Amino acid sequence: MDAIFHRRSIRKYVNEAVSDEKIHKILLAGMSAPNAFATYEWNFLVIKSAEGKKKMLEAQPWAKSSENADTLILVCGDSSKEKNEMLLVQNCSAAMENMLIEATYLDLGSLWLGVYGSDEIVRDIRKAYNVPKHLIPIGVVVIGQTVQDRKPHDQFYKDQVHVESFKK
Ligand SMILES: Cc1cc2nc3c(=O)[nH]c(=O)nc-3n(C[C@H](O)[C@H](O)[C@H](O)COP(=O)(O)O)c2cc1C
Known part of the structure; x- marks a missing residue:
């Protein structure tokens, strides 16, 4: 899929x-995105205003x-739906990566902050956007x-690819 290879972090945007x-x-x-145990705990805060x-x-x-x-999307995981924080982080990260790839496919720049x-x-974001306690x-x-x-x-990281088992 071309968009996967073309996705790069873009740090210069036009208005x-x-x-x-x-x-x-x-x-x-x-x-x-795939989601462990299909808990679908992701929440998306869409921020478009200059103030936001x-x-x-x-x-x-x-x-x-x-x-x-144009848009910032804050992704938060609902800890009341997924109590295992390690899974919650992986699930939300999978969603974020899908979003970056889709943005690339749509000819838009994107970046993970x-x-x-x-x-x-985390503390400052919670305060700025009134993020409730159960959302991470x-x-x-x-x-x-x-x-x-x-x-x-x-780039292909050949030394980081292993076959069947790691060497002793
Ligand atoms: C968990 C995570 C956090 C990141 N945080 C930031 C960030 O705060 N600011 C930033 O400019 N890039 C951030 N990035 C983007 C990485 O710097 C970038 O993916 C890396 O340099 C590789 O470049 P590429 O995205 O163009 O392939 C983050 C990426 C990940 C996965």
Whole structure:
């Protein structure tokens, strides 16, 4: 699938709208990811307003690269639906990757902004967007029009591929 290889982190966006139809498709792609035990605990906060995006700049130290991007989607996992946090994180991450690939397929730039794993960022995101206690913020998918053209991946990490068993 071409979009997998063409997906790159885009850190330069142009101020152009992305249609609701495309955002819907990207959300649908997220919801089509595999999900352990089919708990479907993912929740998606769609952020489009200037005020909402400004709050991200304050809460996430690398969010500056999302400046001018049309939409930010904060992905959170519902801990009341999936009590095993390790599974919740994997499920939400699978959804995020699907969203990045779909955005690439739709000729949009995209970026994963990290949240989960930093107590500080999680705390600030919770405060900024009024995230309820039972939802665990995992990451942000940035979506927007871009003129940045990054080369597709073609590296093959041969030394990191093992066959049948690891060597003793
Ligand atoms: C869990 C996770 C967190 C990330 N957090 C950030 C981030 O906060 N800011 C950023 O610019 N890129 C972030 N990235 C993107 C990586 O930096 C990027 O995927 C990596 O450099 C490889 O480049 P590529 O996406 O173009 O293949 C994150 C990626 C993952 C998977």
